[in-house]
Amino acid sequence: MLAPEAAGSNTIGANRGRLHQVSHLVQTFAEVAQKGRPGCHGVMRRHACWVLTLAGLCVAGGLAWAVLGPLTNTLVADMPESSDAGKQAVTITGTRQALLLATSGAVATVTLVFAALTYYLNRRSHHLDRYDKARTQLHDSNKSSDQLDAIYALSRCLREIPTERDRILQLMGNFLRGLLQDVPRERTGGQNVDPPNDVAIATLLAIGAQPRSRNLYALHxxxxxxxxxxxxxxxxxxxxxxxxxxxxxxxxxxxxxxxxxxxxxxxxxxxxxxxxxxxxxxxxxxxxxxxxxxxxxxxxxxxxxxxxxxxxxxxxxxxxxxxxxxxxxxxxxxxxxxxxxxxxxxxxxxxxxxxxxxxxxxxxxxxxxxxxxxxxxxxxxxxxxxxxxxxxxxxxxxxxxxxxxxxxxxxxxxx
Incomplete structure (x- = not known):
């Protein structure tokens, strides 16, 4: 039979281990959601948001149970015993209130962090969805108006998704080179070639507007x-x-x-x-x-x-x-x-x-x-x-x- 102090210590250690596991799980899903790539990011981020919400509820419930149960008992057990039951009840109640206030502040902070992370993931998912749509439209449509819309959308993505900037510039550069004709061996043949269309010019200007350290290949x-x-x-x-x-x-x-x-x-x-x-x-x-x-x-x-x-x-x-x-x-x-x-x-x-x-x-x-x-x-x-x-x-x-x-x-x- 374990002493009350040892039992309380073991209970706190077990609770800390569970909280550490939950925190590790939340961090893992956050990293997976943040590092997702176009094509699979939508589903991954929706699942990650649900997991983060459930994890937050579990953490809040675990903290509330620990405050009202083992943690309070452990703190009160270290205090000198009192023959007055009323005073002991007041002491336990005050301890629980203080712990609840501290826990409430921690939960509020965690909630704000979760809300900010969820907002970031949703916003990034929206931007990457726009990138996927623009990429598909650029390759599948033969209409100049659709291609121009895709180029303008990709230009916005260059500003909104810095981590995908190199990928987008490579896509636009390859598309631009595909639009332009090669110079013939006989230079005089170039006089009969029509000027580049609006789509090619818009693509070239969009690439040129980026920092020069990132557009060298795109402007080849x-x-x-x-x-x-x-x-x-x-x-x-x-x-x-x-x-x-x-x-x-x-x-x-x-x-x-x-x-x-x-x-x-x-x-x-x-x-x-x-x-x-x-x-x-x-x-x-x-x-x-x-x-x-x-x-x-x-x-x-x-x-x-x-x-x-x-x-x-x-x-x-x-x-x-x-x-x-x-x-x-x-x-x-x-x-x-x-x-x-x-x-x-x-x-x-x-x-x-x-x-x-x-x-x-x-x-x-x-x-x-x-x-x-x-x-x-x-x-x-x-x-x-x-x-x-x-x-x-x-x-x-x-x-x-x-x-x-x-x-x-x-x-x-x-x-």
Whole structure:
């Protein structure tokens, strides 16, 4: 026969063991519910909510039984015995009330935790249901309107379900690559290809709006047909457009920092004030492109084709432009300090007010075929070169004659 103290101690130990088992079960179901994956999350979360509710009721009932029974008896047993039964009853009642108050606070706290966890699970289940629906709609529907709705829904999911962001971006990237045609071996064939549809553009913009550290694979668009695409003010840093066709594209003020455009065809594209810093544009075709005030600092423009490109006010500081073709390009007010210009072709290139100080590889022979003026900023050795001075006088005289002819034509029209 055990003593009352030993029996009370054993009872408390057994109750603690049961409470520990229930707590472990609740934690296990919570982890399963939180780590569920699309496709099975709905059922798992509903079951988890029921289990959490039942577990909470069991815990509350167990605490109430322990307070009114073994726990009170154990605490009262340690007190000195009293001959007055009334006083002993008051002591037991006070002890039970204090324990009930403490237990009520604990139960209220646990209830709030369960309510918050249930709300989180229900909300996450709703978001993942939306993701499942959008994914199914994206693949099963051939209607552009349905696909656009799916893309917009996935864009919301990217914000609402951070843990599934990589999965969603991979899905959208694969879908985008499936929409775009590959560049044919004969580059001239790209001129007969229609621009990407609204679904492709919406997908591209949705991917580009995500943090750049997460969208590298999704923006891997190597050798794709993007002729005439409208990407004005798009955020596409580190995008891979290597070898792609971007002729006549609208990319005004687009953010393309560190993008890969090596070998891409971007003829006649609009890149007004586009951010192309540190981009790889080796062998790019930019003939006739509009690059006014474009940011091209530290860009790699080796062997770039920029015939007749409009680079007025462009920032080309420290750009590597070895072997680039700038025939008849307009570089008025362009900033080329620190740029590498060895082997560059400047035939009839307009260098009015261009800053060519501290450049590397620029020779007098390259300047003798360009249009240079008194406003062109050159390093002292080049500015003092007799042939360069002669070329400046020649260009200044031609500019005055052109200005005089323009004034005569204007006067004749007014008459």
């Amino acid at each position: 668009l190597k050798q794709k047909q993007l002729r005439g695409v409208d990407l004005r003010k798009a955020r596409l840093p580190r995008a891979n457009f290597r070898g792609s066709w971007l002729g006549e594209a609208r990319m005004d003020e687009a953010k393309l920092r560190r993008a890969s455009l090596e070998g891409a065809w971007v003829q006649s594209a609009n890149l007004y004030r586009a951010n192309l810093r540190e981009s790889n544009m080796k062998d790019i075709w930019l003939a006739g492109a509009y690059l006014m005030q474009a940011k091209l600092q530290n860009a790699r423009l080796i062997y770039a084709h920029m015939e007749e490109a409009l680079l007025i006010g462009a920032n080309l500081k420290n750009a590597r432009m070895s072997g680039s073709n700038l025939v008849r390009a307009n570089l008025s007010s362009a900033r080329l300090q620190g740029a590498t210009l060895d082997g560059v072709i400047l035939t009839d290139a307009n260098l009015r007010k261009a800053n060519l100080k501290n450049t590397r590889g620029l020779t007098a022979d390259s300047l003798l075929v360009a249009k240079i003026y008194n406003s062109t900023k050159l390093d002292k050795p080049l500015a003092d070169n007799a042939e360069v001075k002669s070329r400046i006088r020649e260009c200044e005289g031609g500019a005055k004659r052109t200005h005089g002819l323009a004034e005569m034509l204007k006067t004749w029209r007014n008459k």
